[in-house]
Amino acid sequence: MSDDRKLPETDEQWLERLGPARFQVLRKKGTERAFSGELYHHHAEGTYLCAGCEYPLFQSQDKYDSGSGWPSFSRPLSVGAVAEQRDDSHGMIRSEVLCAHCGGHLGHVFDDGPAPSGTRYCINSLALTFRDRDDDNAG
Numbered sequence: 001m002s003d004d005r006k007l008p009e010t011d012e013q014w015l016e017r018l019g020p021a022r023f024q025v026l027r028k029k030g031t032e033r034a035f036s037g038e039l040y041h042h043h044a045e046g047t048y049l050c051a052g053c054e055y056p057l058f059q060s061q062d063k064y065d066s067g068s069g070w071p072s073f074s075r076p077l078s079v080g081a082v083a084e085q086r087d088d089s090h091g092m093i094r095s096e097v098l099c100a101h102c103g104g105h106l107g108h109v110f111d112d113g114p115a116p117s118g119t120r121y122c123i124n125s126l127a128l129t130f131r132d133r134d135d136d137n138a139g
Contacts, residue, residue, distance in 0.1 A: 007053060007102050018052060025126040026052045026104035029089075029096070034069025037125025045133040047077065051126065055101035057081050058121070060133070066113070066120055071128065073121040074113050082121070084109060097121055 008014045015023045024030035039048070048058040048071070058073045058081075066072035076082045080100055087096035087108065097106045106127045113120030 014052075022051050022126050025124045026050075026099075026106075029105040030124075031107075032070075032124050032126050037070060039071050039125040039128055039130060040069065042071070042130065044130065046135065047131045047133075048073075048123075048128045049131055050099040050102060050104055050106070051129045052099060052104040053102035054129070055081070055099055056131075057099065057106070057128070058123070064114060066122070068120070068122055070107060070122045071125055072113070073123065074117050074119060076121065082106065097123065099127075 008017050011023075011027065014027045018026060021032075025032060043060075045060045047056050047060070048063070049056055056077050059077050062073045062075050062077075064072055064074060083098045083100045083103075084095045085098065087094045094108045094110075097109050098104060099106060104127060105124075107121065107123040110120045110122060111118055
């Protein structure tokens with residue numbers, strides 16, 4: 001993503017940019033139905049980007065099938081790619097995962113992931129776009 005692209009400032013601007021389904025997830029902290037996301041069974045090699053701002057978030061080699069119904073990753077692409085904050089909604093305490101660039105809601109992180117990190121970044125497909133490895137290496 002080019003840093004000179006201005007991010008939307010109002011809900012109306014975000015809605016226009018994202019469309020209703022992505023807006024509900026990224027800006028209103030919604031969750032897509034389990035097993036419904038187009039990236040859940042996605043296995044190509046490349047980079048998963050924030051659907052709100054195109055910021056690189058996760059690599060395909062860190063994606064795995066957790067059986068949860070959402071794309072799961074063992075770690076973010078880099079330190080600082082995502083942010084976490086406490087989420088005490090729905091009668092439970094969890095760690096919400098946000099895009100560190102635009103603040104969009106991505107999903108949640110749990111401590112039941114694979115070794116060595118033990119973390120599972122459970123991310124909504126609607127919060128992501130994908131850039132193929134060949135596109136990553138072009139230009």
